[in-house]
Every structure is written in C-alpha cells, then in structure tokens.
Amino acid sequence: MAKTVKEVSSYNEDSIRSLDWREHIRLRPGMYIGKLGDGSSPDDGIYVLVKEVIDNCIDEYTMGFGRQVEIKIDEKNVTIRDYGRGIPLGKVVDVVSKINTGAKYDSKVFQKSVGLNGVGTKAVNALSSYFKVAAFREGKTKVAEFERGALIKEHRESATNEENGTLVTFTADDTIFKNFHFIPEYLEKQVWNYCFLNAGLKIIFNGKNYISKNGLLDLLERNTNADELRYPIIHLKGNDIEVAITHNNDYGEDYYSFVNGQHTTQGGTHQAAFRESYVKVIRDFFKKDYDAADIRQSIVAAVSVRVVEPVFESQTKTKLGSLNVEDGGPSMRQFVLEFLSRELDNYLHKNPTIAEALKKRIEQSERERKDMAGIKKLANERAKKANLHNKKLRDCRVHLNDEPPTKNKQDFFVTQQNSTIFITEGDSASGSITKARSVETQAVFSLRGKPLNCFGMSKKIVYENEELNxxxxxxNIEEGMDGLRYNRIVIATDADVDGMHIRLLVMTFFLQFFPDLVKNNHVYILETPLFRVRNKQETIYCYSEQEKQKAMKKLGGKPEITRFKGLGEISPDEFGRFIGEEMRLQPVILEHGDHIQHLLEYYMGKNTQERQEFIINNLRVELDAAEALN
Incomplete structure (x- = not known):
C-alpha cells in the first residue's frame, strides 16, 4: 500500500539527525573541498586534498621552520613530508580528527597563514580510505592510522632518529572520488606555484627538485614566451606584496593572483585592486586618459599579497573576500594603489626604454580597438537579436558568473564549478546531448558545420563571422574572463576525421583569440565510447581498442559489438551515462614551453613538409599498434 502524504512529510523529533565530524564531511564533501570530479580538472577534489596537506608544510616554512618539502605520488597514493616543528605529540590524533582543533587559531604561532579554519587535514582524513600521520619532535615520534576518518591504530610514542617535522600518507576514497586519476601537469603546476611564492623553498616531487630564486619573476618567465614579450618583466617587491608585470601579443588579460601562498584562481579583492590601481598609475605616469581596456590589453601579471586572517568566499579559498590588510589598516585597494604609485612609478622613471615600449603597446591596442569599433557595434546588435531566439544555444540555469545567494553559498559555489557548455556539431549530436543533459548546470551550443580556420586572422574576424560571434x-568573454559563464567548455565531436578537424578548428579559435581559456584549464574534449560490447546479461562501453578487447574476454563467447561512428548514433538514454557524474573529459593542456603561435602554425598553417612527416610517422605507429591488438 502506498504511503500517505502525511506519512511521507512527517516532521518530528525522529527527523532530526546529529552527525559527527567524519559523517558530515563524507555526506557533504562539497562544503569542504568543492566539487569532487575525477581528476580531469585542476580544481577537482583530489588536488584539493593534496593542497590541504601541503598548505600546512608551507605555513611551517613561512614561519621559518623547514626549508624542504618532499612529495611522492604513486598512482593513487600520496606521501608528503615536511621538516617543520612537527605536530605536538600529545595532539597528533586531535589535529587530524577533531574539527576546530589546530594552532592556526593562535595568530602568534601562525601569522598570515592560509590554513585558518581547522578543517583541512580533517577533510583529507575523512575522505581517504587510508590516512596515516606521523609527527617527529626532538627525538620522539607519534603515529596514528585511520580508515575513512575512523581511528584504527594509535601507536605509542617512541624514540626516532628522524628530523623534526610531519609525515602524512593518504589514499583518496574511490567510493567518493570515482574513477579518479592524477594528471602530472596539474600537480607540477601546483608544486611550481608553491616554489614561486616561497623563494628559496625546495620541493622534491617524485624525485625531481623544484626551487625558485626570484619568486613571481620566475613564474612569469616560465609561463610566457620570451620572444613575444613587448618589454622585460617588471618585478616589484614590498612588505606583504609582490608583483610581476609584462605585456605580450595575446588577446585578453592574464593574471596569476595569490593570497598567503594560496592560488586564488577566481581572483577577488586583491586582483580587482591591482587591475584598478595599475590603470590609475599608468594614466598618471603618461599624463594621458587612456581607456582602461587599452592599458590592460595583452597584460600578463602576477600579484601576491599576505594578509592577517583573510576572508575567502569558500572553504576551497579560490576567491578572496577580505577587504583589509590588517585590522584597522588600509583597504586592499588603498594598499595596492599606494604600493604601485610608489614602486611602479619609480621603476618607469628609471627605465625610460621599458616605459616607451609599454606606451607603444597601449597605443597599438587603442588603434586596434578603434579599427574594430564599427564592425563590433554591428556584430553586437546582430548578436542581441539572435540571442532573443538563439537556436544555437540551449542554456542552463546556473552559471559561473552568477551572483551567489545569501543562503547556502557553499552548495551554490560547488554547483557553479560544475557549470558546463558542450560545443557540438550537427542536429543529431546536439539533440542527443540536449535530451540527456542536466538543465541545471549543462548548456549546449550547436555548430552548423566546420567553423572557420582562424589562424593568422585578426580579432575583427570574430565579429564578422556570425557563428564565432x-x-x-x-x-560572455568579449570583455575578458571575468564574465565567463561556464567553468568547463567541452568540445563534443564525432570520433572520426571530420570530428577531429572540428576539434582543431574550435581549439584554434580559443588559442588565437582567447588563450586564457586554455591556460586557465577551462577547455576539455568529451570522451565518448567507441564501442558497445554486450551479451544478454551485461553491457560494457569501451573508449579504446584495448578496452574493447578486455570487455570481449570478460563476457566470453560471441558478444554483440557496436562501433559508434558519431554522437548522433548514441541514444539520449545511453548518452546520459557519459555526461553525468562519471563523464570522461580530456583536458586541453598547454605544456611548459609551448609557443601558441608556433603550435598554431604547425598544425593549422600551410601544409609543411615537417607536418607531413609527423603525420606519416605517427599514423604508422597507430597502425602497428592496432595490428598488434588484432
């Protein structure tokens, strides 16, 4: 018999549950580490777990204890060792298993640290299938072991020859982080950022040494192409602030912002203060009322500040909300403005050649903007009309740039991070994704065919070409990345020659005109199954020839094998499996040393002998591999 409405909606004392710290973290992990993910995105939960442990090591270094951190990540097992003061032995269990327990609440012990909420290692502990912590202090050690936050063994204090410090080992729980894997490039970027922000700190990551002598200067040198810089990098340091600035030939604005060693990927008050203050100082120096967009066009800058008790907009600390440098001190805007007004102004007066190169870059941007003004106005009017009945875009409800509500902010931030737009080709593929998608966080943009090859063209083409516009x-990136509406831009094309070509054309569009989308890890390729292998009892979807062979062996006999040639062949019911929680995404990553214009010329320019040889050699390798499998 069906339950009555009264029974279903009954609300009494029995409805109230009290969860302990471990249960609450495991039930609501998003409140503590943001979105879960599988490791394909740099803000996925497994990287936050690594970061939370390293942050404690960095805070020790910042306070003057320990100049080396050792990190080893072997498939899914993580080990991190610092040489700081070590957790007080009597509090080893409490520090990693009792919420609101830690030394970060005592500002005399930890000043201007990033770990403030007493949550970090507790979240790592609760979300790990295995967690071990060992503290070493003055010849003694204390070790504790946990499973999913539950203490399974507390070792007695014992003598040791180990240097002071802390050792943490953990394995993320694969019942929470399903099918997770670490991407080495993301981990290496994390490690380098710690080094750039803590000049002199040595990090040994999987046996390789990482160290920076010049801080943010090294960061910009590593992340920019020297032959595209319009002038040498300007590097300025002060009390609790450091900046590095240059301009290149890319479109847009590229910022790396940090607070107390934390990479604030979504910016915040310190980044906004820098952008505003930089414009004012440049206008005052040249005594010209340049347009702010012209001054900042093609800028590449890094800014790092240290503040007492910063206020972040979420536990994952990706956006600074704090307005004060210190209680009773100047506002962040005033602090940054005073620093740049003094240091940047002095630098430009002392380096007239650099000042002249900067002026030429600004005036070039001004000319380009005025040249495009007419076509831009017409294109935007056309786009406004199209947006009223835009059949190309099937939008979702929550966007990355939406203002958070007054309540349930953390849940909203997690939902924002999942905001995704699929770029598809053709009505059949778009139709399947549209029917299977989550209308809350997944949008679909449909291309009518192969987009224009934008290589070597000016930005005017973006406005002249209706589809690209x-x-x-x-x-929503015309005015820069601040208004970006989706955290993940997923190119979803068929796994055939035409599909691959469309992928290249879309990536060329982004790299040519909006490289920050790729640099900031917003662009992905959707992986969809190539084969369906099934018998009457089981269906297995395979993403490669190797997976197909494995599935055939598992099912035995003569299973039915279907080869998917296009997205339109996959039914909406099936598609729902491939764009849900277990969606497989391949991030588009620019490796260190990649030169965007050289890459585009190689792959999208004229058909060179070098490219022909590359294709022939790699095609032969693929054919040999396929023959070996068969």
Missing part, C-alpha cells in the same frame, strides 16, 4: 557571446 554568437559563441563569444554565449561564453
């Missing part, structure tokens, strides 16, 4: 408006 509509895509630009759908993403």
């Amino acid at each position: 509509l895509l630009q408006h759908a993403l």
Whole structure:
C-alpha cells in the first residue's frame, strides 16, 4: 500500500539527525573541498586534498621552520613530508580528527597563514580510505592510522632518529572520488606555484627538485614566451606584496593572483585592486586618459599579497573576500594603489626604454580597438537579436558568473564549478546531448558545420563571422574572463576525421583569440565510447581498442559489438551515462614551453613538409599498434 502524504512529510523529533565530524564531511564533501570530479580538472577534489596537506608544510616554512618539502605520488597514493616543528605529540590524533582543533587559531604561532579554519587535514582524513600521520619532535615520534576518518591504530610514542617535522600518507576514497586519476601537469603546476611564492623553498616531487630564486619573476618567465614579450618583466617587491608585470601579443588579460601562498584562481579583492590601481598609475605616469581596456590589453601579471586572517568566499579559498590588510589598516585597494604609485612609478622613471615600449603597446591596442569599433557595434546588435531566439544555444540555469545567494553559498559555489557548455556539431549530436543533459548546470551550443580556420586572422574576424560571434557571446568573454559563464567548455565531436578537424578548428579559435581559456584549464574534449560490447546479461562501453578487447574476454563467447561512428548514433538514454557524474573529459593542456603561435602554425598553417612527416610517422605507429591488438 502506498504511503500517505502525511506519512511521507512527517516532521518530528525522529527527523532530526546529529552527525559527527567524519559523517558530515563524507555526506557533504562539497562544503569542504568543492566539487569532487575525477581528476580531469585542476580544481577537482583530489588536488584539493593534496593542497590541504601541503598548505600546512608551507605555513611551517613561512614561519621559518623547514626549508624542504618532499612529495611522492604513486598512482593513487600520496606521501608528503615536511621538516617543520612537527605536530605536538600529545595532539597528533586531535589535529587530524577533531574539527576546530589546530594552532592556526593562535595568530602568534601562525601569522598570515592560509590554513585558518581547522578543517583541512580533517577533510583529507575523512575522505581517504587510508590516512596515516606521523609527527617527529626532538627525538620522539607519534603515529596514528585511520580508515575513512575512523581511528584504527594509535601507536605509542617512541624514540626516532628522524628530523623534526610531519609525515602524512593518504589514499583518496574511490567510493567518493570515482574513477579518479592524477594528471602530472596539474600537480607540477601546483608544486611550481608553491616554489614561486616561497623563494628559496625546495620541493622534491617524485624525485625531481623544484626551487625558485626570484619568486613571481620566475613564474612569469616560465609561463610566457620570451620572444613575444613587448618589454622585460617588471618585478616589484614590498612588505606583504609582490608583483610581476609584462605585456605580450595575446588577446585578453592574464593574471596569476595569490593570497598567503594560496592560488586564488577566481581572483577577488586583491586582483580587482591591482587591475584598478595599475590603470590609475599608468594614466598618471603618461599624463594621458587612456581607456582602461587599452592599458590592460595583452597584460600578463602576477600579484601576491599576505594578509592577517583573510576572508575567502569558500572553504576551497579560490576567491578572496577580505577587504583589509590588517585590522584597522588600509583597504586592499588603498594598499595596492599606494604600493604601485610608489614602486611602479619609480621603476618607469628609471627605465625610460621599458616605459616607451609599454606606451607603444597601449597605443597599438587603442588603434586596434578603434579599427574594430564599427564592425563590433554591428556584430553586437546582430548578436542581441539572435540571442532573443538563439537556436544555437540551449542554456542552463546556473552559471559561473552568477551572483551567489545569501543562503547556502557553499552548495551554490560547488554547483557553479560544475557549470558546463558542450560545443557540438550537427542536429543529431546536439539533440542527443540536449535530451540527456542536466538543465541545471549543462548548456549546449550547436555548430552548423566546420567553423572557420582562424589562424593568422585578426580579432575583427570574430565579429564578422556570425557563428564565432554568437559563441563569444554565449561564453560572455568579449570583455575578458571575468564574465565567463561556464567553468568547463567541452568540445563534443564525432570520433572520426571530420570530428577531429572540428576539434582543431574550435581549439584554434580559443588559442588565437582567447588563450586564457586554455591556460586557465577551462577547455576539455568529451570522451565518448567507441564501442558497445554486450551479451544478454551485461553491457560494457569501451573508449579504446584495448578496452574493447578486455570487455570481449570478460563476457566470453560471441558478444554483440557496436562501433559508434558519431554522437548522433548514441541514444539520449545511453548518452546520459557519459555526461553525468562519471563523464570522461580530456583536458586541453598547454605544456611548459609551448609557443601558441608556433603550435598554431604547425598544425593549422600551410601544409609543411615537417607536418607531413609527423603525420606519416605517427599514423604508422597507430597502425602497428592496432595490428598488434588484432
């Protein structure tokens, strides 16, 4: 018999549950580490777990204890060792298993640290299938072991020859982080950022040494192409602030911002203060009322500040909300403005050649903007009309740039991080994704065919080409990355020659005109199954020839094998499996040393002998591999 409405909606004393710290973290992990993910995105939970442990090591270094951190990540097992003061032995268990327990609440012990909420290692502990912590202090050690936050063994204190410090080993729980894997490039970027922000700190990551002598200067040198810089990098340091600035030939603005060693990927008050203050100082120096967009066009800058008790907008600390450098001190805007007004102004007066190169870059941006003004106005009017009945875009409800509500902010931030737009080709593929998607966080933009090859063209083409202009408006990136509406931009094309070509053309569009989308890890390729292998009892979807062979062996006999040639062949019911929680995404990553214009010329320019040889050699390798499997 069906339950009555009264029974279902009954609300009494029995409805109230009290969860202990471990249960609460495991039930609501998003409150503590943001979105879960599988490791394909740099803000996925497994990287936050690593970061939370390293942050404690960095805070020790910042306070003057320990100049080396050792990190080893072997598939899914993580080990991190610092040489700081070590957790007080009597509090080893409490520090990693009792919420609101830690030394970060005592500002005399930890000043201007990033770990403030007494949550970090507790979240790592609760979300790990295995967690071990060992503290070493003055010849003694204390070790404790946990499973999913539950203490399974507390070792007695014993003598040791180990240097002071802390050792943490953990394995993320794969019942929470399903099918997770670490991407080495993301981990290496994390490690380098710690080094850039803590000049002199040595990090040994999987046996390789990482160290920076010049801080943010090294960061910009590593992340920019020297032959594209319009002038040498300007590097300025002061009390609790450091900046590095240059301009290149890319479109847009590229910022790396940090607070107390934390990479604030979504910016915040310190980044906003820098952008505003930089414009004012440049206008005052040249005594010209340049347009702010012209001054900042093509800028590449890094800014790092240290503040007492910063206020972040979420536990994952990706956006600074704090307005004060210190209680009773100047506002962040005033602090940054005073620093740049003094240091940047002095630098430009002492280096007139650099000042002249900067002026030429600004005036070039001004000319380009005025040249495009007419076509831009017409294109935007056309886009406004199209947006009223835009059949290309099937939008979702929550966007990355939405203002958070007054309540349930953390849940909203997690939902924002999942905001995704699929760029598809053709009505059949778009139709399947549209029917299977989550209308809350997943949008679909449909291309009518192969987009224009943008290599070597000026930005004017973005406005002259209706489809590219509509895509630009759908993403809301015309005025820069601040308005980006989706955290993940997923290129979803068929796994055939035409599909691969469309992928290249879309990536060329982003790299040519909006490289920050790729640099900041917003662009992905959707992996969809190539084969369906099934018998009457089981269906297995395979993403490669190797997976197909494995599935055939598992099912035995003569299973039915279907080869998917296009997205339109996959039914909406099936598609729902491939764009849900277990969606497989391949991030588009620019490796260190990649030169964007050289890459585009190699792959999208004229058909060179070098490219022909590359294709022939790699095609032969693929054919040999396929023959070996068969």
